[in-house]
Amino acid sequence: MVPVRPFEYPGSKAPLSCGPVSLASLAKKHGTPLYVYSADAIRYRFGLFQQAFAGQRHLICYAVKANSSLAILKLLAAEGAGFDIVSGGELERVLAVAPEAAGRVVFSGVGKTAPELDLALRSGILLFNVESEGELELLAERAAKLRKRARIALRVNPDVFAETHPYISTGLREHKFGIDIRRARAVYRRAAQDKWLEPAGISVHIGSQIRTADPFGAAADRVAKLVRDLRKDGLPIQYLDAGGGLGIEYHAAQPFHPEEKVQQYAAAVRAAVSELSDITLLLEPGRFLVAQAGALLARVLYVKKNGEKTFVITDAGMNDLIRPTLYQAHHEILPVEPPSSRRTITADVVGPVCESGDFFARDRVLAPLKPGDLVAILDAGAYGMSLASNYNTRGRAAEVLVEGKRARLIRRRETLADMLSTETP
Numbered sequence: 001m002v003p004v005r006p007f008e009y010p011g012s013k014a015p016l017s018c019g020p021v022s023l024a025s026l027a028k029k030h031g032t033p034l035y036v037y038s039a040d041a042i043r044y045r046f047g048l049f050q051q052a053f054a055g056q057r058h059l060i061c062y063a064v065k066a067n068s069s070l071a072i073l074k075l076l077a078a079e080g081a082g083f084d085i086v087s088g089g090e091l092e093r094v095l096a097v098a099p100e101a102a103g104r105v106v107f108s109g110v111g112k113t114a115p116e117l118d119l120a121l122r123s124g125i126l127l128f129n130v131e132s133e134g135e136l137e138l139l140a141e142r143a144a145k146l147r148k149r150a151r152i153a154l155r156v157n158p159d160v161f162a163e164t165h166p167y168i169s170t171g172l173r174e175h176k177f178g179i180d181i182r183r184a185r186a187v188y189r190r191a192a193q194d195k196w197l198e199p200a201g202i203s204v205h206i207g208s209q210i211r212t213a214d215p216f217g218a219a220a221d222r223v224a225k226l227v228r229d230l231r232k233d234g235l236p237i238q239y240l241d242a243g244g245g246l247g248i249e250y251h252a253a254q255p256f257h258p259e260e261k262v263q264q265y266a267a268a269v270r271a272a273v274s275e276l277s278d279i280t281l282l283l284e285p286g287r288f289l290v291a292q293a294g295a296l297l298a299r300v301l302y303v304k305k306n307g308e309k310t311f312v313i314t315d316a317g318m319n320d321l322i323r324p325t326l327y328q329a330h331h332e333i334l335p336v337e338p339p340s341s342r343r344t345i346t347a348d349v350v351g352p353v354c355e356s357g358d359f360f361a362r363d364r365v366l367a368p369l370k371p372g373d374l375v376a377i378l379d380a381g382a383y384g385m386s387l388a389s390n391y392n393t394r395g396r397a398a399e400v401l402v403e404g405k406r407a408r409l410i411r412r413r414e415t416l417a418d419m420l421s422t423e424t425p
């Protein structure tokens with residue numbers, strides 16, 4: 001059985017490691033805060049997705065925004081992944097490491113600009129997931145100007161509710177995303193009349209960190225019905241983009257079987273398209289592929305008491321990993337040295353940033369920690385580094401990719417010079 005996370009204590013007295021690589025040695029060599037990812041774990045999750053959709057035409061388009069580090073994009077491109085991008089910048093990242101993957105790129109996002117559309121048109125991407133009628137007009141204009149035909153899908157808003165944090169729920173009419181599914185047929189008819197637009201697909205994305213298969217099935221059902229209607233209208237719809245959003249379990253105490261999860265997910269989506277001949281499914285997983293492959297290593301700076309409360313202050317902060325404060329997210333935190341007794345403390349694990357929202361855990365039961373100790377904040381591979389900022393003029397962390405026995409620095413630590421280089425006093 002492949003463990004859910006690649007970070008384990010190899011023996012009862014052995015410090016936490018990523019495969020055969022000791023995290024303490026990585027912290028010593030590269031400093032902290034440090035993101036560490038397992039290439040094998042990412043490949044394994046990608047393989048699970050591939051297997052779950054075997055026998056069905058499909059393309060897995062990794063959602064770049066989950067973790068856009070070049071080495072991870074390169075690794076996934078080599079596995080045959082396509083990419084779901086939400087900006088011209090993300091497209092440039094894909095082109096930088098895998099120009100041959102341009103034809104496997106789908107472009108989502110509610111606010112695409114003319115220069116971004118131009119870049120995507122010139123690059124010959126697979127599909128534009130158009131999110132408004134205004135965007136469709138602009139795309140038609142840019143495509144005509146560049147004399148490049150654009151394959152389009154409308155991202156429809158299916159009005160399906162999925163249980164998740166409100167900030168990452170996107171499939172209801174009240175959200176800014178997509179085009180009302182009831183209007184879609186009329187918008188497609190308009191698109192079909194434009195010689196530079198080629199209606200080729202339909203897309204949907206109902207949100208992120210969704211842990212049950214049902215809402216995915218419900219959304220795919222609604223979209224599959226629209227595919228049938230559009231085909232009746234004479235439009236050769238070839239792609240059904242079912243979006244991303246498959247969640248993980250951040251709590252270690254909760255059972256989680258990624259193999260089963262992806263099977264259930266695939267079964268729900270595949271059932272919706274079982275009667276659509278020749279359809280190619282596009283899937284856009286982000287978090288599911290990379291979250292649990294990554295950890296954020298931090299060093300304890302101070303342990304202090306304020307009244308009844310104990311605070312463990314680390315050198316990583318909310319600028320490195322904002323998920324706990326932005327989404328009230330839970331992240332398991334492990335000491336790198338295995339605990340020597342069963343004694344525990346209850347503490348808030350916080351960063352140095354001047355915000356009370358700068359925390360990784362509140363009232364968490366932990367093995368006792370002291371200054372100098374290393375901790376690993378788990379499941380930080382998705383929406384960690386990609387949301388990092390320079391708040392408090394803190395340079396962004398370095399990143400290491402572990403492949404088998406080898407560990408490689410894939411992003412050096414950001415320096416003060418890097419941070420000041422764009423400014424004029």
Ligand SMILES: *Cc1c(COP(=O)(O)O)cnc(C)c1O
Pocket residue numbers: 063065066084086108109205207208209243244245246284285286287288382
């Ligand atoms: C964010 C996003 C994804 C990926 O979501 P995950 O929850 O990371 O799988 C996929 N598609 C679109 C359009 C997105 O915005």
